[in-house]
Amino acid sequence: MANQSSPEGFLLLGFSEHPGLEKILFLVVLTSYLLTLVGNTLIIVLSVLDPRLHSPMYFFLCNLSFLDLCFTTSCVPQMLVNLGGPKKTISFLGCSVQLFIFLSLGTTECILLSVMAFDRYVAVCQPLHYATIIRPRLCRQLASVAWVIGLVESVVQTPPTLRLPFCPHRQVDDFVCEVPSLIRLSCGDTSYSEIQMAVASVLILIVPLSLILVSYGAIARAVLRINSAKGRRKALGTCSSHLTVVILFYSSVIAVYLQPRNPYAQERGKFFGLFYAVGTPSLNPLVYTLRNKEVKRAFRRLLGRDGDSREN
Numbered sequence: 396m397a398n399q400s401s402p403e404g405f406l407l408l409g410f411s412e413h414p415g416l417e418k419i420l421f422l423v424v425l426t427s428y429l430l431t432l433v434g435n436t437l438i439i440v441l442s443v444l445d446p447r448l449h450s451p452m453y454f455f456l457c458n459l460s461f462l463d464l465c466f467t468t469s470c471v472p473q474m475l476v477n478l479g480g481p482k483k484t485i486s487f488l489g490c491s492v493q494l495f496i497f498l499s500l501g502t503t504e505c506i507l508l509s510v511m512a513f514d515r516y517v518a519v520c521q522p523l524h525y526a527t528i529i530r531p532r533l534c535r536q537l538a539s540v541a542w543v544i545g546l547v548e549s550v551v552q553t554p555p556t557l558r559l560p561f562c563p564h565r566q567v568d569d570f571v572c573e574v575p576s577l578i579r580l581s582c583g584d585t586s587y588s589e590i591q592m593a594v595a596s597v598l599i600l601i602v603p604l605s606l607i608l609v610s611y612g613a614i615a616r617a618v619l620r621i622n623s624a625k626g627r628r629k630a631l632g633t634c635s636s637h638l639t640v641v642i643l644f645y646s647s648v649i650a651v652y653l654q655p656r657n658p659y660a661q662e663r664g665k666f667f668g669l670f671y672a673v674g675t676p677s678l679n680p681l682v683y684t685l686r687n688k689e690v691k692r693a694f695r696r697l698l699g700r701d702g703d704s705r706e707n
Contacts, residue, residue, distance in 0.1 A: 404486040407477055409570035421478040427677040428471045434680025435460035445693040451529045455511045458538050462500055463676035469496040470571045470672055490572040495553045502599050503545030508641055509603035510537045515634045516610040520617045596652050604645055636683045647671035
């Protein structure tokens with residue numbers, strides 16, 4: 396069956412059945428996007444300019460911030476147009492580019508979060524060997540692996556998804572072009588695409604998440620062996636921000652890609668998709684800065700005010 400959508404593009408329904416909600420979401424998405432731009436740009440600038448932040452932890456955080464900037468920019472402008480007016484269309488090329496970027500960067504973030512968990516594991520469980528294990532060269536290699544795996548996953552999964560025999564109405568019941576929503580749009584056999592998505596979900600979601608859980612299991616055992624309460628708080632403080640980001644990201648992504656096929660789950664999945672596409676990139680900088688004294692000190696130094704003496 397020929398793909399009837401290619402010359403005309405798609406209709407992104409999003410939350411069009413709730414016009415009042417769209418107005419609220421427009422303000423929420425716009426505010427979140429501005430916070431994403433400011434917060435993640437600030438983290439990148441601080442990580443690059445402040446020599447005291449030239450460490451593996453902030454190298455990976457800089458990668459995560461850059462990834463979040465690209466991730467939200469690939470979808471938010473189109474989303475704002477759809478939420479702010481009657482136009483809900485996206486061209487076939489635009490949908491293809493959005494799908495490719497979403498798959499690539501989403502996969503990269505899954506791998507990068509597991510790499511950051513490994514970094515925290517070494518910092519807490521093997522602190523005396525941290526400098527010899529987590530070397531700058533290894534950091535670059537691990538970050539490169541995360542980006543390459545994301546690119547490969549997108550190259551593998553995007554073309555078969557776009558070749559599906561889409562229904563003539565071209566209505567995507569989502570606010571972005573994602574694999575689950577495009578599979579639901581197909582009027583033909585989607586068995587291969589569903590199997591491919593299931594395999595990718597296991598390899599890209601479940602395996603990295605399992606590695607993260609194993610790392611934090613070892614971290615928890617190491618923390619429990621620390622005698623002083625101050626030492627335990629310090630050890631947990633190095634991991635709490637990353638663990639919070641992992642929970643926010645994985646809970647929303649799993650809700651989108653591993654949801655059952657029924658109308659209620661589909662509607663709920665749109666909200667989870669909106670949260671991981673817009674919410675988590677804006678929350679990540681807050682999570683990493685509000686409880687991070689080093690970042691706050693670096694920000695004060697950037698402003699010309701050294702607040703080290705006032706921090707406890």
